Amino acid sequence: MSDRGAGQTGGRGESLLFLTDDQLRRGIEAMFFAYRGFTADPDRILAEYTYGRAHHRAIHFINRSPGTTVNNLLDILGVTKQSLNRVLRTLIQDGLVESRVGTRDRRERHLFLTEEGEALERQLSEAQRRRMRAAFREAGPEAVAGFRTVLEQMMDPEMRKHYQTMKDGW
Template sequence: MSDRGTGQTPVSGETLLFLTDDQLRRGIEAMFFAYRGFTADPDRILQEYSYGRAHHRAVHFIKRSPGTTVNNLLNILGVTKQSLNRVLRALIEDGLVESRVGKQDRRERHLYLTEAGQELEKELSEAQRGRMRAAYRDAGPEAVAGFRQVLEQIMDPEMRRHFQTFKEGS
Protein backbone atom coordinates (compact mmCIF):
# COMPACT_ATOMS: atom_id res chain seq x y z
CA MET A 1 0.00 0.00 0.00
CA SER A 2 1.48 3.36 -0.88
CA ASP A 3 1.19 6.65 0.91
CA ARG A 4 -1.21 9.09 -0.78
CA GLY A 5 0.51 11.20 -3.36
CA THR A 6 4.10 10.27 -2.45
CA GLY A 7 4.33 6.85 -4.10
CA GLN A 8 6.22 5.60 -1.04
CA THR A 9 5.29 2.76 1.23
CA PRO A 10 4.67 4.09 4.74
CA VAL A 11 7.07 2.85 7.39
CA SER A 12 5.30 1.55 10.45
CA GLY A 13 6.54 -0.07 13.63
CA GLU A 14 5.20 -3.39 12.36
CA THR A 15 7.30 -3.35 9.19
CA LEU A 16 10.36 -2.43 11.25
CA LEU A 17 10.02 -5.67 13.22
CA PHE A 18 11.33 -7.54 10.19
CA LEU A 19 14.66 -5.85 9.62
CA THR A 20 17.30 -7.76 7.74
CA ASP A 21 20.76 -8.40 9.13
CA ASP A 22 22.10 -5.89 6.61
CA GLN A 23 19.66 -3.21 7.81
CA LEU A 24 20.64 -3.92 11.43
CA ARG A 25 24.36 -3.76 10.51
CA ARG A 26 23.77 -0.37 8.84
CA GLY A 27 22.04 0.84 12.01
CA ILE A 28 24.98 -0.32 14.12
CA GLU A 29 27.41 1.43 11.80
CA ALA A 30 25.30 4.58 11.91
CA MET A 31 25.52 4.50 15.73
CA PHE A 32 29.32 4.15 15.58
CA PHE A 33 29.72 7.05 13.15
CA ALA A 34 27.15 9.22 14.95
CA TYR A 35 28.96 8.64 18.26
CA ARG A 36 32.22 9.61 16.61
CA GLY A 37 30.66 12.87 15.40
CA PHE A 38 28.89 13.47 18.71
CA THR A 39 32.17 13.19 20.65
CA ALA A 40 34.45 14.98 18.15
CA ASP A 41 33.84 18.54 19.37
CA PRO A 42 34.17 17.74 23.10
CA ASP A 43 37.25 15.60 22.39
CA ARG A 44 38.99 18.64 20.88
CA ILE A 45 38.13 20.73 23.94
CA LEU A 46 39.18 17.97 26.37
CA GLN A 47 42.50 17.57 24.59
CA GLU A 48 43.47 21.09 25.71
CA TYR A 49 43.22 19.82 29.32
CA SER A 50 44.79 16.40 28.61
CA TYR A 51 41.43 14.88 29.58
CA GLY A 52 39.46 12.07 28.02
CA ARG A 53 35.84 11.08 27.69
CA ALA A 54 35.72 9.72 31.25
CA HIS A 55 36.43 13.24 32.51
CA HIS A 56 33.66 14.57 30.29
CA ARG A 57 31.13 12.03 31.57
CA ALA A 58 32.07 12.74 35.18
CA VAL A 59 31.73 16.50 34.71
CA HIS A 60 28.41 16.03 32.88
CA PHE A 61 26.81 13.91 35.59
CA ILE A 62 28.16 15.99 38.46
CA LYS A 63 26.56 19.01 36.76
CA ARG A 64 23.27 17.12 36.31
CA SER A 65 23.21 16.04 39.94
CA PRO A 66 25.18 18.44 42.17
CA GLY A 67 26.20 16.75 45.41
CA THR A 68 26.07 13.29 43.90
CA THR A 69 28.15 10.75 45.78
CA VAL A 70 31.18 8.98 44.42
CA ASN A 71 29.26 5.68 44.69
CA ASN A 72 26.34 7.06 42.70
CA LEU A 73 28.72 8.30 40.02
CA LEU A 74 30.36 4.86 39.95
CA ASN A 75 26.96 3.29 39.29
CA ILE A 76 26.03 5.76 36.57
CA LEU A 77 29.36 5.59 34.74
CA GLY A 78 29.91 1.86 35.16
CA VAL A 79 33.65 2.24 35.67
CA THR A 80 35.97 0.82 38.29
CA LYS A 81 36.59 2.70 41.50
CA GLN A 82 40.28 2.97 40.59
CA SER A 83 39.46 4.49 37.20
CA LEU A 84 36.98 6.98 38.66
CA ASN A 85 39.42 7.95 41.42
CA ARG A 86 42.06 8.81 38.79
CA VAL A 87 39.55 10.96 36.91
CA LEU A 88 38.24 12.69 40.04
CA ARG A 89 41.74 13.28 41.40
CA ALA A 90 42.68 15.15 38.22
CA LEU A 91 39.45 17.17 38.19
CA ILE A 92 39.85 18.08 41.87
CA GLU A 93 43.56 18.95 41.54
CA ASP A 94 42.78 21.13 38.53
CA GLY A 95 40.11 23.00 40.49
CA LEU A 96 37.12 21.81 38.45
CA VAL A 97 35.44 19.57 41.04
CA GLU A 98 35.05 19.96 44.77
CA SER A 99 34.64 16.95 47.05
CA ARG A 100 32.79 17.52 50.33
CA VAL A 101 32.41 15.15 53.28
CA GLY A 102 28.84 13.92 53.77
CA LYS A 103 26.81 15.52 56.56
CA GLN A 104 24.87 12.36 57.51
CA ASP A 105 27.58 9.86 56.61
CA ARG A 106 31.11 11.19 56.88
CA ARG A 107 32.41 8.30 54.76
CA GLU A 108 30.54 9.66 51.75
CA ARG A 109 32.06 12.17 49.38
CA HIS A 110 29.68 14.57 47.63
CA LEU A 111 30.82 16.07 44.35
CA TYR A 112 30.20 19.58 43.03
CA LEU A 113 31.51 21.50 40.06
CA THR A 114 33.48 24.61 40.88
CA GLU A 115 32.95 27.76 38.82
CA ALA A 116 35.75 26.66 36.49
CA GLY A 117 34.17 23.18 36.26
CA GLN A 118 30.84 24.73 35.35
CA GLU A 119 32.52 26.75 32.61
CA LEU A 120 34.15 23.62 31.15
CA GLU A 121 30.87 21.69 31.34
CA LYS A 122 29.06 24.52 29.57
CA GLU A 123 31.64 24.61 26.78
CA LEU A 124 31.42 20.84 26.31
CA SER A 125 27.64 20.66 26.44
CA GLU A 126 27.14 23.65 24.14
CA ALA A 127 29.19 21.88 21.47
CA GLN A 128 27.04 18.77 21.76
CA ARG A 129 23.76 20.65 22.08
CA GLY A 130 24.53 22.51 18.86
CA ARG A 131 25.07 19.27 17.00
CA MET A 132 21.96 17.68 18.54
CA ARG A 133 19.83 20.76 17.92
CA ALA A 134 20.74 20.82 14.22
CA ALA A 135 20.15 17.08 13.82
CA TYR A 136 16.81 17.21 15.65
CA ARG A 137 15.68 20.23 13.65
CA ASP A 138 16.56 18.54 10.35
CA ALA A 139 15.00 15.19 11.32
CA GLY A 140 11.72 16.57 12.68
CA PRO A 141 9.70 15.87 15.83
CA GLU A 142 8.50 12.37 14.92
CA ALA A 143 12.04 11.22 14.17
CA VAL A 144 13.29 12.76 17.41
CA ALA A 145 10.65 10.89 19.44
CA GLY A 146 11.42 7.64 17.61
CA PHE A 147 15.16 8.10 18.05
CA ARG A 148 14.76 8.59 21.79
CA GLN A 149 12.56 5.49 22.04
CA VAL A 150 15.15 3.42 20.20
CA LEU A 151 17.97 4.70 22.42
CA GLU A 152 15.98 3.91 25.57
CA GLN A 153 15.30 0.39 24.33
CA ILE A 154 19.02 -0.16 23.63
CA MET A 155 19.88 0.75 27.24
CA ASP A 156 20.23 -1.96 29.84
CA PRO A 157 17.31 -1.78 32.31
CA GLU A 158 19.52 -0.42 35.12
CA MET A 159 20.87 2.34 32.88
CA ARG A 160 17.34 3.14 31.71
CA ARG A 161 16.36 3.66 35.35
CA HIS A 162 19.32 6.04 35.82
CA PHE A 163 18.38 7.85 32.62
CA GLN A 164 14.78 8.24 33.72
CA THR A 165 15.87 9.88 36.98
CA PHE A 166 17.17 12.80 34.91
CA LYS A 167 13.84 14.39 34.02
CA GLU A 168 13.26 16.77 31.13
CA GLY A 169 14.28 20.31 31.87
CA SER A 170 16.05 19.56 35.13
Protein backbone atom coordinates (compact mmCIF):
# COMPACT_ATOMS: atom_id res chain seq x y z
CA MET A 1 0.00 0.00 0.00
CA SER A 2 1.85 3.07 1.24
CA ASP A 3 5.57 3.62 0.98
CA ARG A 4 7.00 2.28 4.18
CA GLY A 5 10.43 3.76 3.59
CA ALA A 6 13.67 2.30 4.79
CA GLY A 7 14.13 4.55 7.77
CA GLN A 8 17.63 5.48 8.78
CA THR A 9 19.22 2.72 6.77
CA GLY A 10 18.47 4.57 3.60
CA GLY A 11 18.93 1.51 1.42
CA ARG A 12 16.22 -0.34 -0.38
CA GLY A 13 16.69 -3.40 1.82
CA GLU A 14 15.00 -2.54 5.11
CA SER A 15 17.06 -3.16 8.22
CA LEU A 16 14.22 -4.82 10.13
CA LEU A 17 15.98 -3.90 13.35
CA PHE A 18 12.65 -2.54 14.55
CA LEU A 19 11.31 -6.10 14.53
CA THR A 20 13.74 -7.60 17.03
CA ASP A 21 12.30 -9.29 20.10
CA ASP A 22 13.68 -6.50 22.26
CA GLN A 23 11.97 -3.83 20.19
CA LEU A 24 8.74 -5.81 20.34
CA ARG A 25 9.04 -6.12 24.09
CA ARG A 26 9.45 -2.39 24.34
CA GLY A 27 6.32 -1.98 22.24
CA ILE A 28 4.44 -4.34 24.55
CA GLU A 29 5.48 -2.40 27.62
CA ALA A 30 4.66 0.88 25.93
CA MET A 31 1.11 -0.39 25.41
CA PHE A 32 0.87 -1.47 29.03
CA PHE A 33 2.12 1.74 30.60
CA ALA A 34 0.38 4.04 28.13
CA TYR A 35 -2.96 2.35 28.62
CA ARG A 36 -2.62 2.99 32.33
CA GLY A 37 -2.14 6.66 31.64
CA PHE A 38 -4.94 6.61 29.12
CA THR A 39 -7.48 5.43 31.70
CA ALA A 40 -6.09 7.22 34.75
CA ASP A 41 -7.91 10.54 34.40
CA PRO A 42 -11.39 9.17 33.68
CA ASP A 43 -10.93 6.62 36.46
CA ARG A 44 -10.37 9.40 38.97
CA ILE A 45 -13.56 11.13 37.88
CA LEU A 46 -15.59 7.93 37.85
CA ALA A 47 -14.45 7.12 41.37
CA GLU A 48 -16.34 10.21 42.59
CA TYR A 49 -19.53 8.58 41.35
CA THR A 50 -20.47 4.96 41.76
CA TYR A 51 -19.35 4.25 38.23
CA GLY A 52 -16.50 2.33 36.70
CA ARG A 53 -14.80 1.91 33.35
CA ALA A 54 -17.65 -0.18 32.02
CA HIS A 55 -19.99 2.78 32.46
CA HIS A 56 -17.51 5.06 30.73
CA ARG A 57 -17.29 2.78 27.72
CA ALA A 58 -21.06 2.58 27.37
CA ILE A 59 -21.38 6.37 27.69
CA HIS A 60 -18.64 6.93 25.15
CA PHE A 61 -20.12 4.79 22.42
CA ILE A 62 -23.70 5.94 23.00
CA ASN A 63 -22.44 9.48 22.65
CA ARG A 64 -20.55 8.63 19.49
CA SER A 65 -23.54 6.93 17.89
CA PRO A 66 -26.75 8.30 19.41
CA GLY A 67 -29.59 5.86 18.91
CA THR A 68 -27.35 2.80 18.72
CA THR A 69 -29.02 -0.47 19.68
CA VAL A 70 -28.09 -2.74 22.53
CA ASN A 71 -26.92 -5.41 20.09
CA ASN A 72 -24.72 -2.91 18.34
CA LEU A 73 -23.14 -1.91 21.62
CA LEU A 74 -22.62 -5.54 22.55
CA ASP A 75 -20.74 -6.08 19.33
CA ILE A 76 -18.52 -3.05 19.90
CA LEU A 77 -17.82 -3.64 23.57
CA GLY A 78 -17.34 -7.39 23.31
CA VAL A 79 -19.02 -8.31 26.58
CA THR A 80 -22.07 -10.40 27.40
CA LYS A 81 -25.50 -8.83 27.37
CA GLN A 82 -25.79 -9.53 31.08
CA SER A 83 -22.70 -7.47 31.79
CA LEU A 84 -23.80 -4.65 29.55
CA ASN A 85 -27.34 -4.78 30.85
CA ARG A 86 -26.22 -4.31 34.42
CA VAL A 87 -24.35 -1.17 33.41
CA LEU A 88 -27.14 0.20 31.20
CA ARG A 89 -29.73 -0.43 33.89
CA THR A 90 -27.95 1.77 36.41
CA LEU A 91 -27.30 4.47 33.81
CA ILE A 92 -30.97 4.49 32.83
CA GLN A 93 -32.15 4.48 36.44
CA ASP A 94 -29.79 7.34 37.23
CA GLY A 95 -31.18 9.30 34.31
CA LEU A 96 -27.98 9.45 32.25
CA VAL A 97 -29.21 7.26 29.41
CA GLU A 98 -32.57 7.10 27.71
CA SER A 99 -33.81 3.91 26.05
CA ARG A 100 -36.38 4.37 23.28
CA VAL A 101 -38.33 1.55 21.69
CA GLY A 102 -37.49 1.28 18.01
CA THR A 103 -40.04 2.52 15.47
CA ARG A 104 -39.13 0.23 12.58
CA ASP A 105 -38.44 -2.74 14.85
CA ARG A 106 -40.07 -2.31 18.19
CA ARG A 107 -37.99 -5.08 19.79
CA GLU A 108 -34.90 -2.94 19.54
CA ARG A 109 -33.99 -0.31 22.06
CA HIS A 110 -32.23 2.80 20.86
CA LEU A 111 -29.96 4.42 23.38
CA PHE A 112 -29.39 8.13 23.89
CA LEU A 113 -27.60 10.24 26.45
CA THR A 114 -29.77 12.62 28.45
CA GLU A 115 -28.56 16.14 29.23
CA GLU A 116 -27.08 14.78 32.45
CA GLY A 117 -25.46 11.92 30.57
CA GLU A 118 -23.93 14.33 28.10
CA ALA A 119 -22.58 16.38 30.96
CA LEU A 120 -20.74 13.39 32.42
CA GLU A 121 -19.56 12.37 28.97
CA ARG A 122 -18.06 15.80 28.45
CA GLN A 123 -16.34 15.68 31.81
CA LEU A 124 -14.84 12.27 31.10
CA SER A 125 -13.84 12.83 27.50
CA GLU A 126 -12.39 16.26 28.18
CA ALA A 127 -10.10 14.76 30.78
CA GLN A 128 -9.10 11.98 28.41
CA ARG A 129 -8.66 14.31 25.47
CA ARG A 130 -6.52 16.68 27.51
CA ARG A 131 -3.91 13.98 28.00
CA MET A 132 -4.12 12.75 24.43
CA ARG A 133 -3.88 16.29 23.10
CA ALA A 134 -0.75 16.91 25.13
CA ALA A 135 0.76 13.64 23.90
CA PHE A 136 -0.15 14.38 20.28
CA ARG A 137 1.21 17.90 20.49
CA GLU A 138 4.51 16.75 21.96
CA ALA A 139 4.86 13.96 19.43
CA GLY A 140 3.83 15.88 16.34
CA PRO A 141 1.59 14.99 13.37
CA GLU A 142 3.85 12.39 11.80
CA ALA A 143 4.23 10.47 15.02
CA VAL A 144 0.46 10.60 15.47
CA ALA A 145 -0.04 9.14 12.03
CA GLY A 146 2.33 6.31 12.89
CA PHE A 147 0.64 5.79 16.22
CA ARG A 148 -2.70 5.32 14.52
CA THR A 149 -1.32 3.09 11.79
CA VAL A 150 0.25 0.68 14.27
CA LEU A 151 -2.79 0.59 16.56
CA GLU A 152 -5.08 -0.11 13.64
CA GLN A 153 -2.90 -3.03 12.62
CA MET A 154 -3.01 -4.35 16.15
CA MET A 155 -6.81 -4.56 16.26
CA ASP A 156 -8.80 -7.64 15.45
CA PRO A 157 -10.20 -7.13 11.94
CA GLU A 158 -13.80 -7.07 13.17
CA MET A 159 -12.94 -4.20 15.47
CA ARG A 160 -11.32 -2.25 12.66
CA LYS A 161 -14.73 -1.69 11.08
CA HIS A 162 -16.09 -0.15 14.27
CA TYR A 163 -13.05 2.04 14.46
CA GLN A 164 -13.58 3.31 10.93
CA THR A 165 -17.38 3.53 10.91
CA MET A 166 -18.20 6.85 12.46
CA LYS A 167 -21.61 7.68 11.08
CA ASP A 168 -24.39 5.40 12.21
CA GLY A 169 -26.81 7.84 13.78
CA TRP A 170 -30.56 7.37 13.51
